[in-house]
Amino acid sequence: MHSSTTKRGVLPGFGLTMGYSVLYLSLVVLIPLSALLLNSTGLTWEKFWDIATDPRVLASYKVSFLTAAAAGLIDAVLGLLLAWVLVRYEFPGKGIFDAMIDLPFALPTAVAGVSLTAIYSANGWIGSLLEPLGLRIAFTPIGITLALMFIGIPFVVRTVQPVLQDLDAEVEEAAATLGASRLRTFRSVVLPELLPPLLTGFALAFARGIGEYGSVVFISGNMPMKTEIAPLLIMSKLEQFDYAGATAVALMLLLISFVLLLLINSLQRRIRKTAR
Amino acid sequence: MSRRLKRGVLNGLAIALVVVMAACSAGEGGSGTAGAKADASGGSDKPKEVQLLNVSYDPTRELYEKYNEAFAAYWKQESGQQVTIKQSHGGSGKQSRSVIDGLKADVVTLALGYDIDAIQESGLIDEGWQQRFELNSSPYTSTIVFLVRKGNPKGLEDWDDLIKEGVEVITPNPQTSGGARWNYLAAWGYALHNNNNDEEKAKEFVQELFRHVPVLDSGARGSTTTFVERGLGDVLLAWENEAWLSVKELGPDKFDIVYPSESILAEPPVAIVDKNVDKNGTREVAEAYLKYLYTEEGQTIAAENYYRPTLASVQEKFADQFPEIKLFTIDEFGGWGEAQTKHFKDDGIFSQIYVPQ
Numbered sequence: 001m002h003s004s005t006t007k008r009g010v011l012p013g014f015g016l017t018m019g020y021s022v023l024y025l026s027l028v029v030l031i032p033l034s035a036l037l038l039n040s041t042g043l044t045w046e047k048f049w050d051i052a053t054d055p056r057v058l059a060s061y062k063v064s065f066l067t068a069a070a071a072g073l074i075d076a077v078l079g080l081l082l083a084w085v086l087v088r089y090e091f092p093g094k095g096i097f098d099a100m101i102d103l104p105f106a107l108p109t110a111v112a113g114v115s116l117t118a119i120y121s122a123n124g125w126i127g128s129l130l131e132p133l134g135l136r137i138a139f140t141p142i143g144i145t146l147a148l149m150f151i152g153i154p155f156v157v158r159t160v161q162p163v164l165q166d167l168d169a170e171v172e173e174a175a176a177t178l179g180a181s182r183l184r185t186f187r188s189v190v191l192p193e194l195l196p197p198l199l200t201g202f203a204l205a206f207a208r209g210i211g212e213y214g215s216v217v218f219i220s221g222n223m224p225m226k227t228e229i230a231p232l233l234i235m236s237k238l239e240q241f242d243y244a245g246a247t248a249v250a251l252m253l254l255l256i257s258f259v260l261l262l263l264i265n266s267l268q269r270r271i272r273k274t275a276r
Numbered sequence: 277m278s279r280r281l282k283r284g285v286l287n288g289l290a291i292a293l294v295v296v297m298a299a300c301s302a303g304e305g306g307s308g309t310a311g312a313k314a315d316a317s318g319g320s321d322k323p324k325e326v327q328l329l330n331v332s333y334d335p336t337r338e339l340y341e342k343y344n345e346a347f348a349a350y351w352k353q354e355s356g357q358q359v360t361i362k363q364s365h366g367g368s369g370k371q372s373r374s375v376i377d378g379l380k381a382d383v384v385t386l387a388l389g390y391d392i393d394a395i396q397e398s399g400l401i402d403e404g405w406q407q408r409f410e411l412n413s414s415p416y417t418s419t420i421v422f423l424v425r426k427g428n429p430k431g432l433e434d435w436d437d438l439i440k441e442g443v444e445v446i447t448p449n450p451q452t453s454g455g456a457r458w459n460y461l462a463a464w465g466y467a468l469h470n471n472n473n474d475e476e477k478a479k480e481f482v483q484e485l486f487r488h489v490p491v492l493d494s495g496a497r498g499s500t501t502t503f504v505e506r507g508l509g510d511v512l513l514a515w516e517n518e519a520w521l522s523v524k525e526l527g528p529d530k531f532d533i534v535y536p537s538e539s540i541l542a543e544p545p546v547a548i549v550d551k552n553v554d555k556n557g558t559r560e561v562a563e564a565y566l567k568y569l570y571t572e573e574g575q576t577i578a579a580e581n582y583y584r585p586t587l588a589s590v591q592e593k594f595a596d597q598f599p600e601i602k603l604f605t606i607d608e609f610g611g612w613g614e615a616q617t618k619h620f621k622d623d624g625i626f627s628q629i630y631v632p633q
Contacts, residue, residue, distance in 0.1 A: 051622075054631075056627065117506065118505065118506070121506045123507040139490065218498070221491040222491070222492040222493065222494060223492055224629075224631070236449065236494075237622075238369075239454075240369075240620065240621065241372075242622075
């Protein structure tokens with residue numbers, strides 16, 4: 001162990017760690033992504049545009065982004081609630097409850113999709129109760145959102161939880177003694193602190209939802225123009241050995257996702273600045 | 277700071293480049309030695325043991341388990357060689373892509389010729405593979421039938437009945453499932469024959485049929501689950517062998533099989549992957565493996581697994597199991613290449629069902 005007193009204020013190992021980061025990013029992210037780009041260079045610009053703006057492709061983007069955004073938003077609310085319960089209250093079985101949050105990470109997504117479909121289809125436990133009310137979940141966009149909610153919930157809980165843990169209850173008590181109502185305390189004391197991690201959680205769940213394939217194909221019904229997600233369309237193009245077309249759709253998906261994530265990140269930075 | 281940053285980034289990129297190049301050259305070296313080994317073994321004496329990889333599609337799992345045992349015994353007797361056959365199963369198109377991308381298959385036994393054509397285009401299989409074995413290289417065949425709920429409550433007897441008001445049809449998406457392309461073409465062929473070969477009428481029929489499909493699964497097994505487990509739909513369009521398997525495994529008290537007046541002759545073909553067998557030195561045994569499918573024993577195993585045999589003597593023995601119906605072939609559609617372009621490509625007839633023109 002080196003003693004840290006000899007250091008002159010700067011962390012050591014910058015060159016090494018930065019070098020490793022770039023190496024890692026290159027091998028795992030950059031090189032595969034450039035291969036993706038390379039694969040679509042067989043297309044002319046016009047052909048690329050034709051594929052990317054085909055009505056069926058556009059419809060699938062719409063389905064993918066809307067359901068992922070809806071799932072991310074619902075997860076943000078529910079995840080905040082879950083994190084709140086886990087941090088602020090003591091109850092028996094809390095450890096088990098806490099561990100269960102991560103289960104969606106471990107479960108193969110196809111299994112999640114199959115079991116969600118089994119429960120929410122018209123003859124499933126819950127689906128059969130909702131069917132008489134005219135509410136269909138499996139094989140509709142609601143079903144897709146449900147699957148994505150399941151996949152995304154750990155992201156929100158796990159990003160909000162540590163921040164909430166560091167939040168002193170005393171600050172809330174101080175607000176209360178100064179005469180703030182509970183709602184006001186939550187709105188102007190707790191929420192501003194939690195907004196950045198909530199946004200991160202949302203972004204993670206959202207991004208995960210856009211690319212999710214395994215669980216969705218079982219519950220979505222895969223009807224073109226209605227419940228067909230973009231990743232399925234990519235698979236369908238691969239199935240026809242249309243590599244260039246598949247990469248064109250994927251590239252467009254990636255571009256839109258990247259822009260959206262950039263926006264979310266910059267929004268987050270702004271919130272963080274104003275919160276300080 | 278910025279100089280160190282630059283140095284760090286450069287170092288990282290340099291290492292990445294070295295790693296990638298090393299991986300590439302290692303790959304070349306690896307295949308080189310494998311080739312050398314095969315040359316040595318392909319020489320004077322036959323090696324005692326030999327391994328085959330058969331890359332197949334989903335519903336042939338049980339068939340080839342049985343067949344591999346039988347062939348291993350036969351080959352041992354014939355040549356004294358111990359042959360171990362490995363199996364790989366999955367969606368037909370996916371399996372085809374795996375072989376193109378480097379899965380070292382010695383033989384492929386897939387759901388449709390189009391998937392083998394794709395391997396041929398990549399150069400791994402020589403041209404004219406479909407003429408290499410008898411009967412278009414299709415040792416066993418199948419057809420598309422209707423699986424309906426017990427007692428056939430909606431009275432579905434033929435293709436026309438499927439587009440009646442209130443009937444729901446379950447079939448996978450022909451763009452993602454090779455098997456489902458047979459379903460689609462069977463319906464198309466029927467409509468064509470019953471409308472004096474009027475293409476417009478056939479198109480209308482098929483489009484109407486797909487309007488009766490509430491869920492388009494991505495694969496055949498997914499559709500079977502939707503129909504059997506979820507209880508969705510009145511009829512499942514299925515391969516005959518899959519239908520029989522469902523009835524046998526899920527109980528004959530739940531489902532009935534209905535044979536329409538005519539259907540398509542599904543010919544799942546087999547082929548040797550030339551580049552791979554030459555490299556592995558397995559051409560001889562691979563050829564014997566596929567030829568043995570045409571023998572009495574091979575045909576019996578196929579029939580026992582609900583594939584239609586092509587050998588007359590075995591056909592007779594299993595006549596009860598396979599009712600005779602009018603069958604037409606893919607040739608009627610000008611072969612797979614043409615059918616693919618016309619029907620299943622992105623601007624093909626199937627897409628037009630869903631995308632308003």
